[in-house]
Amino acid sequence: MKAEKTIGDMREFMQQSRYTTPPETDKQVLFESKLFEILLEEDGYDLLVMGKPEGSGCYCFVNNLLRAVMDKTVANYDLVIIDTPAGLEHFSRKTIPDLDDLIVVTDESRRGLTTGERIRDLAKEIELKYKDLYVVVNKVTPGRRMAVLENAKSLGLKVIGTIPYDECLAKFDLVGDPLMGLPDDSPAVLEMRQVIRELGL
Structure with a gap:
């Protein structure tokens, strides 16, 4: 699936509109109409893609725009999943x-788990409010699973x-x-079903 328009595109539009729209234009209405343009509606879910702004410069505007988009859309959904870059x-x-749940996805390395620890500590430092922090470890080899769990426990990670x-x-x-096409008996699919159950979804 590929989104044709992103929040980054919306940023460019909003900046240009300051010079191309009449002063009496309702900026909130303009914002909402553009938001619906970039919202990709699929069967059972909707998708918004961050993208990135054209050109160089600070990301402050697009980050502020992302906050505004989140404030406007979150209340319309029973479940919102935010997938951020590493x-x-x-x-x-x-x-x-x-947040309700903060989920850190990492690999089986000690370094990867330490990143989970750093995210937890930073979240506390900036007073990010969340109920639980969980870790999902990816690409785990069978012989290392217990070592991974022991490393996570030593760092206080669940x-x-x-x-x-x-x-x-x-x-x-x-x-x-x-990946939606993976067979039902795929080991990754079976484990993800367990994760979903753990989250109560």
């Missing part, structure tokens, strides 16, 4: 609103899923096939 930027810039390396998933990823 790293701590979205937390430190406070572009993420208050692991709710260890997604095993799945050859079928790797093939899907290689050719760009959507």
